[in-house]
Amino acid sequence: MVFVWSNLTDGEPNFTLTQVALNDTIMVFAFAPIVGLLLGLSSITVPWMTLFLSVILYIVVPVIAAQLWRRSLLANSGQAALAQTLRTLQPISLLALLATLVLLFGFQGEQIVRQPLIIALLAIPIVIQVYLNAGIAYAINRGLGVPHNVACPAALIGASNFFELAVAAAIALFGFQSGAALATVVGVLVEVPVMLSVVRIVLRTRGWYEHRHSAVSA
Numbered sequence: 001m002v003f004v005w006s007n008l009t010d011g012e013p014n015f016t017l018t019q020v021a022l023n024d025t026i027m028v029f030a031f032a033p034i035v036g037l038l039l040g041l042s043s044i045t046v047p048w049m050t051l052f053l054s055v056i057l058y059i060v061v062p063v064i065a066a067q068l069w070r071r072s073l074l075a076n077s078g079q080a081a082l083a084q085t086l087r088t089l090q091p092i093s094l095l096a097l098l099a100t101l102v103l104l105f106g107f108q109g110e111q112i113v114r115q116p117l118i119i120a121l122l123a124i125p126i127v128i129q130v131y132l133n134a135g136i137a138y139a140i141n142r143g144l145g146v147p148h149n150v151a152c153p154a155a156l157i158g159a160s161n162f163f164e165l166a167v168a169a170a171i172a173l174f175g176f177q178s179g180a181a182l183a184t185v186v187g188v189l190v191e192v193p194v195m196l197s198v199v200r201i202v203l204r205t206r207g208w209y210e211h212r213h214s215a216v217s218a
Contacts (some may be wrong), residue, residue: 002016003093005156005157007090008199008203010040010149011152015154016157023157027059028055028059110183112185115182120189124184126187126191128162129161131194133158137159141154142209148202155198167187
């Protein structure tokens with residue numbers, strides 16, 4: 001999802017890649033211990049193998065597969081083929097994101113409609129967190145004179161959550177119809193439109209942002 005947000009804001013690709021790589025590295029080592037700690041505080045038995053398997057399947061394997069594909073394209077066809085592949089994948093990634101949302105809502109739609117108060121209690125903190133984190137990151141980057149195409153992905157990455165991994169882990173641990181699975185699904189359904197609104201905001205405020213950047217550079 002982070003690459004989608006960055007592409008929508010014309011973000012600097014190398015910076016985005018570095019941020020994603022750092023996030024993934026942290027999650028590989030921190031996701032299972034953090035989940036284990038939180039579940040332990042709730043007196044829930046921690047199935048460590050399931051947690052580690054979720055990390056391997058949903059972070060490690062995709063990263064390795066992507067790197068092997070990238071190296072193969074560069075070795076056999078060169079940089080132009082890689083660039084063309086990325087351009088081809090961009091609309092596909094957006095369609096995949098939309099399809100994921102439709103499927104998630106389709107499977108959990110009944111519970112979402114039946115429990116509006118619980119959904120609101122889950123959604124409100126997510127909305128506040130996304131706007132607050134994105135706003136802080138965007139303002140700090142502007143104050144430091146960071147280019148707009150770096151500030152945009154920085155703000156979006158800082159505000160995003162690993163809901164994709166959380167959904168997979170919650171379903172694996174507690175089942176698809178569980179409250180934990182519902183909470184993570186609601187997280188994805190809320191985060192995506194909110195993040196799209198943040199994309200809209202940072203694009204609309206580019207003139208305001210770059211005016212400050214020009215003043216700092218001068």
